[in-house]
Amino acid sequence: MTDFFNGRSVWITGASSGIGEALALQLAARGASLLLSSRREAVLEQLRLRLANPELHRVISLDLACPEQVYKQVSALVAEGLSIDILINNAGISQRGRAQDTALDVDRKIMEVNYLGTVALTKAVLPALLKSRAGIVATITSVSGLIGSQGRAAYSAAKHALMGFMEALRAELHSQGVQVTVACPGWVKTQISINSLDEVGAALGRMEPRIAQGISAERCAQEFLLAIEKGRDQVIIGRGVSVLAPSVKRFFPNLFRRLNRKQVYR
Numbered sequence: 001m002t003d004f005f006n007g008r009s010v011w012i013t014g015a016s017s018g019i020g021e022a023l024a025l026q027l028a029a030r031g032a033s034l035l036l037s038s039r040r041e042a043v044l045e046q047l048r049l050r051l052a053n054p055e056l057h058r059v060i061s062l063d064l065a066c067p068e069q070v071y072k073q074v075s076a077l078v079a080e081g082l083s084i085d086i087l088i089n090n091a092g093i094s095q096r097g098r099a100q101d102t103a104l105d106v107d108r109k110i111m112e113v114n115y116l117g118t119v120a121l122t123k124a125v126l127p128a129l130l131k132s133r134a135g136i137v138a139t140i141t142s143v144s145g146l147i148g149s150q151g152r153a154a155y156s157a158a159k160h161a162l163m164g165f166m167e168a169l170r171a172e173l174h175s176q177g178v179q180v181t182v183a184c185p186g187w188v189k190t191q192i193s194i195n196s197l198d199e200v201g202a203a204l205g206r207m208e209p210r211i212a213q214g215i216s217a218e219r220c221a222q223e224f225l226l227a228i229e230k231g232r233d234q235v236i237i238g239r240g241v242s243v244l245a246p247s248v249k250r251f252f253p254n255l256f257r258r259l260n261r262k263q264v265y266r
Helices: 018-029 040-051 067-079 104-132 152-178 217-229 242-252 253-262
Strands: 009-015 033-038 058-061 086-089 138-139 179-185 234-237
Touching: 009 018, 009 104, 018 033, 018 040, 018 152, 018 217, 033 040, 040 058, 040 217, 040 253, 067 104, 086 104, 104 138, 104 152, 138 152, 138 217, 179 217, 234 242
Parallel strands: 009 033, 009 086, 033 058, 086 138, 138 179, 179 234
Antiparallel strands: none
16 A cells, blocks of 8 residues: 655655654655755755655755745745645744743744744745645644643744634635645654743743653654544644643633643743
């Protein structure tokens, strides 16, 4: 039986580490040809050489913090005939700090990278996905896109916005044969907290205990790829409180609000 991803062209953003790197390794092993993106071109090139069939894969430097530039750059590639079957929006950056203490520049950067940059890339790639009437937009958001938690107001806001955009896009593209799958991971053991921006925009620089105890990036990638293969609209990935919270909010909203207030951010 042919593997679902074998022979497909897949664009992965944020491919230089964490979930993106795990996705690249698994997809290459399953026969996909990859376009790897992040800001770190040299790291991507090292990853490309580690992948199965490295000659099938390409590297492109992309900075989602500059949405207009992303749209122009990618639109030019699509106009030149770039073929893409699946777009995996994985790149993003998190934030830590109380809303009242967080500089507006930090809110803006989080929104530009996690929302506007991703939207710009998706819009630019859509003409290529629509050609086959079987394209896929697969996006990693977060459980923070379903709930708001203390110390992550900017991050939660950007992920909520991305969830709304992808839900609307799914409805709009259904009749044109484009699948839109969204994954909402809970705690995954990556560098996300270390790279998170603090109140003034500096890297937080520490691994949070809950992140350190989260599921592996490899497991997250496996579950995400399974959701894509099965044509799922949305999937929550992880274990424990981080993935139970959305259900508590949905069915017991008052209880959720009380518990959420008790999770004091420090």
